[in-house]
Amino acid sequence: MTPLALRDFEAEARRRLDPAIWDYYAGGADDEVTVRANTSAYARIGLVPRVLRGAFHRQLAVDVLGHRLSMPILAAPTAFHLLAHPDGEKGSARAVAAAGSLSIISMAATTAVEEITAAGRSANPDAAFWFQLYLQPDLAYSQAVIERAEAAGCSALVVTVDSPVYGNRERDRRNGFLDLPGLLVAENTREPLPTGEWGNPRSIGFTGDLSWDHLAWLRTATSLPVVLKGITHPEDARLAVENGVAAIVVSNHGGRQLDTVPATIDLLPAIAEAVDGRVPVVLDGGIRRGTDVLKALAFGATAVALGRPIIWGLAAGGEQGVGDVLSILRTELDRAMALCGCSSVLEVSRELVRPAPEESWSRL
Ligand SMILES: Cc1cc2nc3c(=O)[nH]c(=O)nc-3n(C[C@H](O)[C@H](O)[C@H](O)COP(=O)(O)O)c2cc1C
Numbered sequence: 001m002t003p004l005a006l007r008d009f010e011a012e013a014r015r016r017l018d019p020a021i022w023d024y025y026a027g028g029a030d031d032e033v034t035v036r037a038n039t040s041a042y043a044r045i046g047l048v049p050r051v052l053r054g055a056f057h058r059q060l061a062v063d064v065l066g067h068r069l070s071m072p073i074l075a076a077p078t079a080f081h082l083l084a085h086p087d088g089e090k091g092s093a094r095a096v097a098a099a100g101s102l103s104i105i106s107m108a109a110t111t112a113v114e115e116i117t118a119a120g121r122s123a124n125p126d127a128a129f130w131f132q133l134y135l136q137p138d139l140a141y142s143q144a145v146i147e148r149a150e151a152a153g154c155s156a157l158v159v160t161v162d163s164p165v166y167g168n169r170e171r172d173r174r175n176g177f178l179d180l181p182g183l184l185v186a187e188n189t190r191e192p193l194p195t196g197e198w199g200n201p202r203s204i205g206f207t208g209d210l211s212w213d214h215l216a217w218l219r220t221a222t223s224l225p226v227v228l229k230g231i232t233h234p235e236d237a238r239l240a241v242e243n244g245v246a247a248i249v250v251s252n253h254g255g256r257q258l259d260t261v262p263a264t265i266d267l268l269p270a271i272a273e274a275v276d277g278r279v280p281v282v283l284d285g286g287i288r289r290g291t292d293v294l295k296a297l298a299f300g301a302t303a304v305a306l307g308r309p310i311i312w313g314l315a316a317g318g319e320q321g322v323g324d325v326l327s328i329l330r331t332e333l334d335r336a337m338a339l340c341g342c343s344s345v346l347e348v349s350r351e352l353v354r355p356a357p358e359e360s361w362s363r364l
């Protein structure tokens, strides 16, 4: 059966993958309340279209930190693509680049960052990449990883701030899936050698005392723009802007870190208000339909990022599958814009969405 929607890729991925690997990709923390909330929240938000606006041609392109993207849809960083398909990170990077979009490369990728950026650029010489970092307690080692990402051509550093410790993933604990199976390694966590080569991989650590002071250290460690991923509180969004970050990613890590964090789409309006257009706001979590993208833009996101759907595409059909996922979502967004009377993503505004979910904030 030809897949028509992102959920069709999910079903196919589930059929193809080993159940423990499937559980690692699909699962979340504790009772997975947040995993479910991220997607179900979109059903509560209604679209109230405008008509008679003659939106015959639609412009989906957006600018994010100096990159012109063909659509407001990025690839979020996700670990271990070689567990999903032999095309791995190179396949997903090629597909995302060919779609004119941007990949955020996971520090826990199973392919070396240099190979990923080269693969993406073979599909599109203008392709852009950001590198996601879990700051390591050993700052000298973090510095080496950052320099490696810079040399590989990544144009921003995306620091994941929602993970001072690892979330409680009970599916993985039950399945005994606590480490990378087989011969796979997280290629970008190898030890720097005096020869300039990369030695044995280190296991990824988390910085339990992660704080704004580390952001100050990062400024000394890199000249790349710093993006914070994992902002959910409007006060942290405000602090992030005041501390000079280039962009933020509103994310609850796809429900994999702290359970019962509200759906990101419900958190977005207050954060967009706090940021007030000063830096781009990317939202991830639960994006499965073009209408989801439209709702995120309407509530103030500059763009959205996809986590699991990229993995579903990869598992179901390798590079081609990722390309199909992106193309379907793009077509859905374009259709939703036409039906809402929007000629450009810049015209997608708050008047199109009801009810506004601020109510969930008034109880905080
Ligand atoms: C299998 C998997 C691996 C992930 N690996 C990382 C990672 O290495 N670094 C990171 O910052 N976020 C990681 N994330 C979180 C994603 O970047 C993103 O926040 C989340 O998947 C978005 O939700 P969605 O899957 O509903 O689209 C991972 C998510 C999944 C599902």
Ligand SMILES: CC(C)CC(=O)C(=O)O
Pocket: 079, 108, 204, 253, 256
């Ligand atoms: C290797 C892990 C730290 C990757 C991750 O962020 C996740 O599984 O959510």
